[in-house]
Amino acid sequence: MIRGLFILFLKNPILIWCRSFYNGCKLLWRHRYKNLKIHYNVHIGGTILGMYNTFYDNVEVRNCSVGSHVYVSQNTIISNATIGSFCSIGANCKIGLGKHPINYLSTYPAFYSNRKQSQISFVKENHFEEIGRVVIGNDVWIGSNVTILDDVTIGNGAIIAAGAVVNKDVSPYSIVGGIPARHIKFRFSIEVIEKLKQFKWWEKEEKWLLENLNFFTSEKGVDEYLKKNFDETNII
Known part of the structure; x- marks a missing residue:
C-alpha cells in the first residue's frame, strides 16, 4: 500500500514537471557542445549521442548509441539500440523492449528472470536472455506507431511504413510494412x-x-x- 501511494505521489503532474525540468537541464548541460535539442519530459540514460539530435515530448532512450542529425518524435521509447546518423523516427514507436521465451513452459518472467518485473521471482539467476540489440543504419525513416523487436537490424536507407511490426532484418534501401513487416519494394x-x-x-x-x-x-x-x-x- 505504501509503495502504491509513493508511486501515485511520483506521478503528480507538478512533480513530473519539476523532475522533467531538472533532468532536462542536466541533460543539456552534459551535452552542451553537441547542439542537443529536447522537448518536454525527455529521459535519456546510458546513451552516447552525436551532434544535432532532437527529441520531442515524452521520449525515452535507454542504453543506446545515437549518431548525428537524428530526430525522435513524441511518445517513442527506444532501448538497447544502435542508431546511425540522419534517421527520422516517428511518434509512438517502440524499439527494443525485451523478449519472452516462446518455447518454455511459461512466458511469465518470474519463472526465468531474477529482475522481479512482477514484484517477485521464483529463480535466483536468469535462465533466458531477455534483452537483445536493435541496430538501425543511417538515413532510415521509421514511420509512426512502429514496433521493432529485439535482435533486428535495419539496413541503411530503409523505410519502415507506419504501424509496422518488424520482427526480422530489413535490407538496405528497402521499404517494408505490415504486421509482421514484409518487403514491399526497393527504393x-x-x-x-x-x-x-x-x-x-x-x-x-x-x-x-x-x-x-x-x-x-x-x-x-x-x-x-x-x-x-x-x-x-x-x-x-
Missing part, C-alpha cells in the same frame, strides 16, 4: 543500391553536404550523383 534498382552502399554520404563532412546539396533536393539527385561519380546514365 532504387539493385545496381543503384550497390553504388549507394559505396557512397556513404552520411559520413561526409558538413562542408561537403552543403557543397553538394543538388544531390539531395530533387528526384534527379541520385541520377546526377551517379553520372558524376560512376559515369553512368539513366540506370535508376
Whole structure:
C-alpha cells in the first residue's frame, strides 16, 4: 500500500514537471557542445549521442548509441539500440523492449528472470536472455506507431511504413510494412543500391553536404550523383 501511494505521489503532474525540468537541464548541460535539442519530459540514460539530435515530448532512450542529425518524435521509447546518423523516427514507436521465451513452459518472467518485473521471482539467476540489440543504419525513416523487436537490424536507407511490426532484418534501401513487416519494394534498382552502399554520404563532412546539396533536393539527385561519380546514365 505504501509503495502504491509513493508511486501515485511520483506521478503528480507538478512533480513530473519539476523532475522533467531538472533532468532536462542536466541533460543539456552534459551535452552542451553537441547542439542537443529536447522537448518536454525527455529521459535519456546510458546513451552516447552525436551532434544535432532532437527529441520531442515524452521520449525515452535507454542504453543506446545515437549518431548525428537524428530526430525522435513524441511518445517513442527506444532501448538497447544502435542508431546511425540522419534517421527520422516517428511518434509512438517502440524499439527494443525485451523478449519472452516462446518455447518454455511459461512466458511469465518470474519463472526465468531474477529482475522481479512482477514484484517477485521464483529463480535466483536468469535462465533466458531477455534483452537483445536493435541496430538501425543511417538515413532510415521509421514511420509512426512502429514496433521493432529485439535482435533486428535495419539496413541503411530503409523505410519502415507506419504501424509496422518488424520482427526480422530489413535490407538496405528497402521499404517494408505490415504486421509482421514484409518487403514491399526497393527504393532504387539493385545496381543503384550497390553504388549507394559505396557512397556513404552520411559520413561526409558538413562542408561537403552543403557543397553538394543538388544531390539531395530533387528526384534527379541520385541520377546526377551517379553520372558524376560512376559515369553512368539513366540506370535508376
